[in-house]
Amino acid sequence: MAVKIRLARRGRKAHAMYDIVVADVRSPRDGRFIEKLGNYNPQTNPATIVLNEESALKWVMDGAQPTDTTRAILSYKGIMMKKHLQVGVNKGAITQEIADKRFAEWLKTKEAKVQAKLDGLSKEEATKAKARMDAETKVKEARTEAINKKAEDAIAAVEAEEAAKVAAEAPAEEAPAEEAAPATEEAPAAEAKEEAPVAEASSSTEATDSSKKEETPKAEASSSAETSDSSKKEETPSASAEATGDSQKEEKK
Structure with a gap:
């Protein structure tokens, strides 16, 4: 029976691990195997290899053919070197x-x-x-x-x-002080302005009083003129009456 040393996959898809097994060449990759020699984990750096070296050397010496990946693993662990030296010992070369x-x-x-x-x-x-x-x-x-x-x-x-x-x-605090000074300065001016209208008002009042006084003599003069006219009018009829009386006397004579 032809026997191979190969890897049997297990584990998750992205984190696969492999068992190193001895299996019949006719069995599927992940099928039945004869013996498990160890395991191989490529997820670490360097890869982790756990191997039963005595069993692996025995199967190799018995003629089991490793796959390419398994051969690299066996070479890394020195199994293939041991086989080479043991063949020399068996032949008597060393x-x-x-x-x-x-x-x-x-x-x-x-x-x-x-x-x-x-x-x-x-x-x-x-x-x-x-x-x-x-x-x-x-x-x-x-x-x-x-x-x-x-x-x-x-x-x-x-x-x-x-x-x-x-x-x-x-500035807001300084502004009221500055404004207060002009206000105090403007206050006398305002008082002067207020006094000026008062003075003007008094002068206008006096002017109106004087005009009234002036108008009063005119009124008195006009009234005296009217009385003189009326007296003249009253005197005029008496004169006319006297004239009529004289004319009548002359006619009687």
Whole structure:
């Protein structure tokens, strides 16, 4: 029976995880399997691999064919290197001690590479975190500066408004005093104006009285003239009567 070492998918769609299984080549991808060797999580950086190395080496030595992804995982964990050395031991090309020594050296080099990669990732993450912190600090400083500027503008506006109010109230307080002085100055002028009409009124009254006095003699003169005329008229008939009497006397003679 042909056997493969492959991945069996599980987990959510966007956060998939995989089991490393030994299964018949005829079974479906997520179908029945013979043995589970470990699991693989590509969501972490670096990827998390949990593997039963002894069982994996046994199946590889028995002829199980890993898929491409599973081969990369087995190579990463040193299973394929162990197989290569064990084949040399089985053929008598090298001893088991030499094979173990070479595997230890390879494993040490591999661990150094892995650690260097982890350090690089940590350094990169620290750099990114520092960049994020710097960006956030700049944003906070800009926000604080904007808030302070806004507060300063508000304070300046309030101070300007208060200064304008004080400036508006100061002339308003000085204006009544200035207006009071002209009012006091205008009061005598008003009194003079009031006295002038009174004087004019008295003079006009005196003028009317004098005119009345002047008119009164005229009236008396006219009345005396009228009386003289009437006396003359009265005297005239007597004279005419006397004239008629004389004429009659002359006729009788």
